[in-house]
Amino acid sequence: MIFPLSIVSLLGLVCLGLLASPYPYLAPGAVLGLVGVAVLYRKPAWGLLGIAALVPLEGFFKDSMLTGSKLIGASLALILMLQLALRQLPSERLHSNIWRFLVWFMVLYLLSLLNTDDMGMSLGHLRELSVGLILFVITLLIGRELNLDLFLRLVTLSVSLTCALAMFSTKYQDQGRAAGLLEDPNAFAMLIAFAVPMALLLVIRSPNLLHRLFWGGCCLLLLGGMTKTESRSGLVVLFLSLMIGVWHYRAQLPRIRPRHLGFAMLGLVIVIPLAIYAMPAGYVARIQSLSILSAGAKSQDESLGRRASYIVVGSQMIRENPLLGSGPGTFPLHYATTGYAKAFSANRKIGDLYRRAHNTYLEIFSELGIPAGLLFVGMLALGLYNLIRARAAWLQRHDWHQADLMTHLAVSFLSLTLFLMFLSAPNQKYVWIMLALTSVLRIKAEEAPRREARV
Template sequence: MTALVAARRDLLAPERFLRAFACATVALAPIEGYLLAVHGQLAKLAPGLLALTWVAIRVRDREWPKPHPVHALLALFAVVVLVSAGVHAAEPFALEYTQRWLPFLLVTAILVDVASREVPIRALLVSAVAGAAVAGAGALYSLVAGGESRASGPLDDPNDLAHVLVAALPLVLPIVAARRGPVPVLALLAGAVLVAGAAATFSRGGGIALGAAVLWLVARRVLSLRVLAAAVGVLAVLALGGAVVAQQELERALQEKSFIASTNVDTRELRWQAAARILTENPVFGVGPGGFRAEYPAFSHNAEVDEQTPVAHNMYLEVAAELGVPGFLLFAALIGTAALASERALRAGADRTQMVAVQASLLATAVASTFLSEQYYLPLWLMIAVACAAELRTGSGSARPARDQ
């Protein structure tokens, strides 16, 4: 009876809920579009429960989060966002985009803490792959059954979907390398879905990001050339088979993509130039969160009559234009801190395949964001959190190592 009561208490322990909510937050992020289609607030449920459970546990235990330099950067960046939003409070998108920024910063801080203590990093990586695989399956469904020329699945923009899928792909490697039960086999199947879904988007930026991630994995000797060649061969055979079965649909998609690609080059150049002008004239506070969309017509001299409120399609220029030089420097410091933290964790004894995969995912996001505005998607923030948590777990950061590696 005593053992039964103890098991029941363990099942209902707040730490179990914390792990479940953390994994749910990561897994559901790639399919946010499907959740929003059901209810406008459903996508906020898992992060909200994660935050409430985290606060309750830390208050109960009277413990502060494990300190890491990334916490200070996140706090300073939040201050910059709030100050810039306050200066430009009259802008039409300021409140909306401030409400986008702050949850990502809070969730990142929470994930750094819980991934360094209660939640195994592997569980978060498995959740990221699982959620992205569902999004990839949705992408293929939208292409085959939905009749779309470019797969979009749960996201409106195929390029954004390609980024989410490509960022998750390197994380398959440490799951397969662990060789625990049926999970590696499922991870391989998920990897195939991620590749197929990303290919179905016909995203050039996604392809470049994938190439950068693969080169990193090969250079760090986590992915062997033999395995890479075998994977490419299998994918080539599958792609050839798909091209034979759906030749007409493929030709139509390629024609549409060719037309869109030439247009995208011109529009991106216009938007990048406008972002540079905005930054030049507003170097301190920028034009506020979401301000690029409001100010684009004026700074581009109304270059796109049919598109008055676009994004910059370059994460770095958009952040700089909206939050000024201080905001851009802090944002770059967050990414740089994560890269350094992952390398320090690797040298301090963290799982090599896992850390190099995290680096490859972060690199893929950084490369894709040269052509896309990806600051409002979780892959970037998850990799920042995981890298810094791994450093704390190895004890190479400013805290003692965690027992649950």
């Protein structure tokens, strides 16, 4: 690709302007910006890798208006728009079967926005959602050049780093629960559940013992971080992911020899007591509360009581506005007017009264209406189906390497979709990146010639 001379000239003028201004020390930053833009222009997929790696680390810049992720995303969006205008990128890359749901979802979203109960809250919600939509389009355009192995490594390393910080420093904990660089331990658990299938694939594919030990250490950090979050939903999603992995590799079980079973039993004898000993007492109590879901238990467990109140309020909102909902982002407004908000608020602060639904599906159904909710669920289901079809296409070509990759990516994406039942995160970056990537991977798998199959 040829880097446009006009952009070079523009940035050169910016540098000269900064040198002549009262802030000449900013001129080197413009030069670095020029180098960064040039790199992104030549290798836009690197920008997407950078965004994926920075998602768990965004908390470092939570008080800053300009973060690395925003800077890369904005630069990448402008570069891709320019490349499309210059026909350096084929517009056919925007083709995706996800659009059939997403377009109608956005139509209903805008209609709900016009009929909202609070325009300010709805516009804020739209601003947050637009970040995910931009990432969706970016991934469609450059997903074909994305190095998936490097994507797995960067996500695993980034989330593992935040796990290490949360486990060994109280600064990255919320009332004793690990939150990493995020404000919500459950949101942190979502990142961990997303990264675990990727880390396990890296362990399986490690070329030597040293690499296997390194990625195995990352797996231990992820599991330790999940325990430290004390997230019950995270434990359920992680257990389901591991069971899917065991089922996928069931054909490898006959290769296990009796001596291997002996070492496995010895490892379990050592690991299980250590895990029980290291598990926080509060986490054990939270897990036990899941097995006692009587009315009395709900009243004793404040967290479960709050979640039950979200369902009651959300259901009432759906009954009142089944077609277009109450407007994007307005669930906290309705919840704050109920008695539940006061009952579950310890100090009556605004943040305690205006609570989100902690369930993306419930939030979308109640705020946007039933049709929009069904379209959103349909998008995610189609994404999972795309990965299943991609895996089947690689199996037909006897490419077990790619088929295993599709399986682990599908489990990671499934973890995100399941976690949306416990979090209000319709703008979560990994959700939209993976949603677009599922379409790209299916197209690549179905278009791959059979002569490239690995026998």
